[in-house]
Ligand SMILES: Nc1nc2c(c(=O)[nH]1)N[C@H]1C(S)=C(S)[C@@H](COP(=O)(O)OP(=O)(O)OC[C@H]3O[C@@H](n4cnc5c(N)ncnc54)[C@H](O)[C@@H]3O)O[C@H]1N2
């Protein structure tokens with residue numbers, strides 16, 4: 134994709150295109166992790182209690198150079214440990230009387246001291262190339278004094294919705310028309326996966342218009358994503374249009390449910406993904422093919438969704454043949470995670486997708502599933518759907 138510079142405030146969610154090196158030890162100096170007194174452990178000889186004069190103060194931003202022998206210094210959280218001191222006693226354990234401090238417990242060297250370089254050593258890699266930046270990575274980049282980072286460019290996605298029945302949501306239309314919903318859901322998913330998104334005008338079900346719409350989108354995108362019209366009906370124009378304009382298909386049709394009709398191809402460097410029109414099929418196939426594609430294009434070292442394990446909340450029987458991703462509810466019961474498929478598994482049932490929080494995986498060859506059986510699940514939140 135190529136790379137670009139962004140300020141740290143823009144960096145979360147982007148994929149790092151460089152190794153970010155740590156130029157100095159972090160933390161840069163030995164410091165106190167408590168409010169209290171900086172001491173020298175060797176001064177605590179024999180049996181206590183011990184009493185020392187308090188000489189000087191070290192606070193964050195205003196350190197004390199050195200501790201004189203057989204004295205202690207006031208110190209506060211985050212302040213550098215003065216030279217000669219090697220431990221901190223928290224103030225709750227010290228009796229203070231005028232300029233004298235009384236200690237009843239022995240202290241060992243290093244106590245309550247945060248050592249220089251404890252978190253990261255100078256020269257080490259703070260954040261590795263290929264990392265999708267979480268807020269913690271952004272904070273770490275700032276910690277190692279970076280104000281900007283080199284990240285991979287966002288892939289540019291153009292979304293096309295096909296179908297004579299479609300109208301924009303909230304606008305009137307004839308009987309039989311439906312509100313177009315797929316590009317709204319898919320655009321949000323693509324943006325969460327790091328892409329910029331443009332939505333093309335609605336495409337009617339005719340071959341010329343479909344070819345023209347793909348030509349225009351190809352001129353303007355790293356990835357063209359169409360929804361609908363990819364099946365085998367007389368009015369499904371996507372596959373013939375792609376072939377007519379020279380898109381080389383890598384595959385057409387996958388043995389998954391939802392989402393059998395799915396086309397993936399390329400023309401030049403532009404990838405074309407033809408998703409099925411049924412709204413649940415569109416979002417589920419996009420979660421498993423489109424989101425990992427967009428992440429991998431950005432150099433993400435970990436682009437694939439993660440499967441977790443749970444126990445099936447009920448027995449099921451089914452038709453074998455396709456790997457199924459059932460819309461399901463995942464809840465915790467005692468020490469177990471229980472996943473129960475929702476009642477309506479229709480490929481157009483968006484309300485079910487919205488109510489679900491997980492997809493439950495049923496292997497293609499299975500005809501039944503027992504209650505309590507161990508199954509794989511994907512979290513819809515992690516799938517970005
Ligand atoms: N004879 C066969 N028929 C079908 C097969 C098959 O293998 N043989 N596959 C079925 C499967 S599985 C699916 S999934 C669908 C997908 O077909 P298309 O991709 O051609 O989708 P459409 O027919 O255009 O639309 C299906 C459905 O979704 C509605 N839709 C479409 N686009 C949108 C949109 N942008 N927003 C909201 N809703 C949309 C559309 O109105 C239809 O109701 O094919 C099966 N048929």
Ligand code: MOO
Pocket residue numbers: 389390391392393394409411414480
């Ligand atoms: O993808 Mo189709 O989803 O099985 O209706």
